[in-house]
Amino acid sequence: xxxxxxxxxxxxxxxxxxxxxxxxxxxxxxxxxxxxxxxxxxxxxxxxxxxxxxxxxxxxxxxxxxxxxxxxxxxxxxxxxxxxxxxxxxxxxxxxxxxxxxxxxxxxxxxxxxxxxxxxxxxxxxxxxxxxxxxxxxxxxxxxxxxxxxxxxxxxxxxxxxxxxxxxxxxxxxxxxxxxxxxxxxxxxxxxxxxxxxxxxxxxxxxxxxxxxxxxxxxxxxxxxxxxxxxxxxxxxxxxxxxxxxxxxxxxxxxxxxxxxxxxxxxxxxxxxxxxxxxxxxxxxxxxxxxxxxxxxxxxxxxxxxxxxxxxxxxxxxxxxxxxxxxxxxxxxxxxxxxxxxxxxxxxxxxxxxxxxxxxxxxxxxxxxxxxxxxxxxxxxxxxxxxxxx
Numbered sequence: 001x002x003x004x005x006x007x008x009x010x011x012x013x014x015x016x017x018x019x020x021x022x023x024x025x026x027x028x029x030x031x032x033x034x035x036x037x038x039x040x041x042x043x044x045x046x047x048x049x050x051x052x053x054x055x056x057x058x059x060x061x062x063x064x065x066x067x068x069x070x071x072x073x074x075x076x077x078x079x080x081x082x083x084x085x086x087x088x089x090x091x092x093x094x095x096x097x098x099x100x101x102x103x104x105x106x107x108x109x110x111x112x113x114x115x116x117x118x119x120x121x122x123x124x125x126x127x128x129x130x131x132x133x134x135x136x137x138x139x140x141x142x143x144x145x146x147x148x149x150x151x152x153x154x155x156x157x158x159x160x161x162x163x164x165x166x167x168x169x170x171x172x173x174x175x176x177x178x179x180x181x182x183x184x185x186x187x188x189x190x191x192x193x194x195x196x197x198x199x200x201x202x203x204x205x206x207x208x209x210x211x212x213x214x215x216x217x218x219x220x221x222x223x224x225x226x227x228x229x230x231x232x233x234x235x236x237x238x239x240x241x242x243x244x245x246x247x248x249x250x251x252x253x254x255x256x257x258x259x260x261x262x263x264x265x266x267x268x269x270x271x272x273x274x275x276x277x278x279x280x281x282x283x284x285x286x287x288x289x290x291x292x293x294x295x296x297x298x299x300x301x302x303x304x305x306x307x308x309x310x311x312x313x314x315x316x317x318x319x320x321x322x323x324x325x326x327x328x329x330x331x332x333x334x335x336x337x338x339x340x341x342x343x344x345x346x347x348x349x350x351x352x353x354x355x356x357x358x359x360x361x362x363x364x365x366x367x368x369x370x371x372x373x374x375x376x377x378x379x380x381x382x383x384x385x386x387x388x389x390x
Contacts, residue, residue, distance in 0.1 A: 005256075006253075006254045006255050006256045006266070007255045007256065007274045007276075008255070008256045008258055008264070009222050009255045009256070009257050009258065009259070009267075009269075009274075009276050010258045010259065010276075011258065011259035011303050012279075012281050012282075012329075013276040013277075013279045014221070014222055014257065014259055014276070015259075015282055015298070015303075015304070015329045015330070016279040016280060016281055016282045016329065017276060017279050018219070018220060018294065018298055019282045019294070019329055020279070021038060021218065021219055022038065022039060022057065022219070022293070022294050023035060023038065023057035023058070024057065024286055024294060024326075025282065025284070027056075027057055027058050027059040028057060028058055028059065029058070029059055030058070031065075031069060031075065032054045032055070032058070032061065032065055032066045032069040032070075032075070032076055032088075033069055033073075033075035033076050033090040033091065033092070034090070035054050035057045035058060036054060036076060036088055036089060036090045036093075037090040037092070037093055038219065039053070039054075039057075039219065039293040039294075040082075040212075040215060040216060040219055040220075040293065040297070041081045041082065041087040041088065041089045041097075041293065042054050042087060042088045042292075042293060043081075043085060043086070043087055043290075043291035043292070043293065043296065043320065044078055044086045044087050044088045045085055045086045045291065046290055046291070047078075048063070048289075048373075049289040049290040049291055049292075049323075050066070050087070050088045051063040051066045051067070051372070051373075052289040052369065052372055052373070053288070053289055053291075053292050053293065054066050054088065055372040056287070056288075056289075056368065056369070056372060061372070062371065062372050062373075062374055063372055063373060063374065064374065066088075070088065071187055074091060075090065075091050075092075076088050076089070076090065076091060077089050077090075077091050077094055077184050077198055078184060078185035079094075079178045079183070079184035079185060079198065080101075080174070080175040080178035080179065080183075081097060081101070082101070082231060082232050082233070083231075083232065083233040084175045084233065086185070091198075094181065094198060094200045095181075095200055095201060095202055095203045095208070096203050096208045096211050096212060097208075097212075098178075098179055098180060098181040098200055098202035098203070098208075099202035099203035099204060099205055099207065099208030099209075100203075100205070100208040100209045100211070100212040101179040102176075102179040102180050102181075102202055102205065103205030103206070103208065103209055104232065104234045104235075104238070105234070105235055105238050107235070109172075111160070111172055114159070115159045115160060115169065115172070116172075117169065117170075117172065117173060121151075121154075121155075122173055122176060124151050124155075125147060125151060125155055125170045125173050125177070126173065126176060126177045126180055126182060127150075128146070128147045128150035128151050128155070129143070129147060129170075129177045129182055129183055129195075129197070130177075130182035130183075130197055131150060132146035132147060132150065133182065133183060133195055133196050133197035134197045134199070135197075136196065136197075137186030137187065137189070137194040137195070137196045138186075138194060138195055138196075139189060139192045139193065139194055139195075140171075140192075140193065140195075143195055144156050144168050144170070147168075147170050148168075151170075154169065155168065155169055155170040156168045156169065156170065157169045160172060179202075180202065181198065181199075181200035181201060181202045182197050182198075182200075183195055183196075183197065183198075184196055184197070184198040209242060210246055210249075210251060213228065213242065213243070213246055213251075213252065214246075214251060214252065214270045214271075215270075216228060216231070216297075217252060217268055217269050217270045217273070218269075218270050218273055219297070220297040220298060220299070221267070221268060221269040221270065221273070222255050222257040222259070222267035222268060222269050223267055223268060223299060224265070224266075224267050224268065224299075225239040225240040225242070225243040225268075226239065226240075227299040227300075228243070230299075231296070231297050243268060247268070250271055251270070251271050252268045252269065252270055252271055253268065253269060253270075253271050253272075253274065254266050254267070254268055255267055255268070255269055255274060259299075259300060259303055260300050260302075260303075261300065261302045261303065281328070281329070282328055282329025283328055283329075284326075284327075284328070284361065285325070285326065285327055285354075285358055285361040285362050285365055286325070286326040286365060287323065287324075287325060287326075287335055287346075287348070287362075287365045287366065287368075287369055288323060288324050288325075288326060289323050290320060290321070290322070290323055290389065291319075291320035291321075292320070292323075292324070295319045295320060295324055295331070296319050296320050301314070301317070301319060303330070304319075304330055304331055305319070305330070305331045306330055306331070307351075308351050309324075309330070309331040309332060309333070309351055312333075312334060312349075312351060313331050313333070313334050315388045315389075321388035321389045322334040322384075322388055322389075323335045323336060323337070325348055325349075325350060325362075327350075327352075327354075327358065332350060332351050332352060333348060333349050333350040333351045333352075334348075334349050334384050335347060335348040335349065335384060336384045336386050336390065337369060337373075339373065339375060341375075342374075342375045342376055343375060343376060343378055344366075344369065344370040344373055344375040344376065344377050344378065345378050345380070346366040346369060346370070346377055346378065346379050346380070347379075347380045347381075347382060347383075347384050348362060348366070348379065348380070348381050348382075348384075349381075349382065349383050349384040350381065354381075359381070362379070362381070363377075363379055366379040
């Protein structure tokens with residue numbers, strides 16, 4: 001009996017592949033939905049950041065193209081994605097996403113005992129949401145009334161502490177309804193959020209999870225089960241069992257990932273996706289917005305945010321709170337943009353001196369940001385004085 005030595009993958013090779021597959025080396029002519037599929041979703045807690053994440057990866061796209069894909073073509077869906085946070089997901093991927101996210105083990109409810117809902121109550125509320133939102137776009141208050149009419153007053157009891165207010169009981173299950181495919185975001189009505197039913201039938205859990213792992217590894221591999229669990233906000237032990245089952249089925253395979261600060265470690269890629277030798281080192285300057293998928297999912301974080309960048313561009317080790325400057329594939333600064341009419345003031349704080357060629361490239365990147373936002377850029381290279389998520 002012989003055993004083969006797992007292929008060795010360096011940090012530089014993995015970083016270069018991630019950048020290429022994220023369309024961060026060469027922009028793509030693909031539509032926003034295809035970009036979202038490759039990224040495995042764009043974080044949209046701040047919608048303008050998601051618009052930037054998607055459009056910056058295209059050759060000529062703007063925020064208007066992303067909005068058209070979301071609200072007119074419906075090739076994008078705004079809903080609750082990984083980590084229970086709002087994302088823009090490709091509509092074609094929604095069966096996989098809902099099947100996978102609804103199959104992740106739920107942890108203990110953080111709600112007090114008198115606020116929690118039973119499994120039966122959860123199912124009743126989800127069914128009421130599905131019925132109320134079918135073919136409709138409802139505000140939170142309208143949806144609350146519709147749920148109460150279908151379930152009873154208990155679902156509308158204002159018992160949830162939220163932002164110095166009380167929310168109705170059913171709202172603790174908003175993300176559950178989304179993960180079961182019956183709730184997504186509709187167009188805002190003035191300053192009010194609306195919800196609608198995307199009408200999705202989730203893929204069976206085991207099949208959906210297998211597909212999600214394979215696609216995650218193609219986008220962000222090599223990766224460990226622990227990194228996958230962190231990306232999803234899922235239990236680490238559960239993720240380890242999932243990876244073991246997929247490895248046993250021949251769907252993922254082990255490599256030796258020489259990317260961690262403490263030396264090589266076992267990590268995983270999708271089966272057959274082991275050809276890293278031809279990956280050219282990442283080169284160039286890039287500006288990534290808040291919570292960009294590349295900055296969130298690339299691991300190990302200490303290599304993507306080396307040296308001073310770890311303290312300056314992260315918030316307690318958490319990625320995404322600052323827009324980041326990439327230089328040759330790693331974080332080398334932070335930036336901020338402020339709009340005033342058509343003027344987009346872009347301030348970039350490099351953590352090391354940029355030469356003349358880099359500065360010219362940075363000017364082009366700032367112009368591209370302004371083009372996406374349908375404005376004109378005014379670049380300042382200097383300290384970013386605002387805090388995280390400002």
